[in-house]
Amino acid sequence: MDKRPPAHTGMRHVALFVDGLEACEHFYVDLLGMEVEWRPDQDNLYLTSGNDNLALHRAARSSDEGAFQRLDHIGFILAKIEDVDQWHEFLVAAGVTVVAAPRTHRDGARSFYCLDPAGTRVQVIWHPPLAG
Secondary structure (H helix, E strand, O other), X not given: OOOOOOOOOOOOEEEEEEOOHHHHHHHHHHHOOOEEEEEEEOOEEEEEOOOOEEEXXXXXXXXXXXXXXXXXXXXXXXXXXXXXXXXHHHHHHOXXXXXXXXXXXXXXXXXXEEEOOOOOEEEEEEOHHHOO
16 A cells, blocks of 8 residues: 555534524524634535534435434545645545545635445545635
């Protein structure tokens, strides 16, 4: 196996499917003091406390309709944009399933998605406000 790329800086990003996006915004912003970082549309909201990122995505169906997993993915923040592609190559070489190749997002972030052995979607991301 190739040498591991530079270390990630920890897990500081969580994305959740939520019922009642507006109520969740009130809780996280008005009560807990997070700030709105980006609102790309009426169904998605990105919040921050300055050193983290919480993504809230409006659930397509109600959790009252039965078993429903709220977790969309977990994210690992990288220090440099070029680390994204190094990590992608490293994990592909290790046989990890990649579900979305590296790409640069509208907000300038760059990331890819893979699956952990249990099937949890993991995002490896360079996100400018969190990159330091």
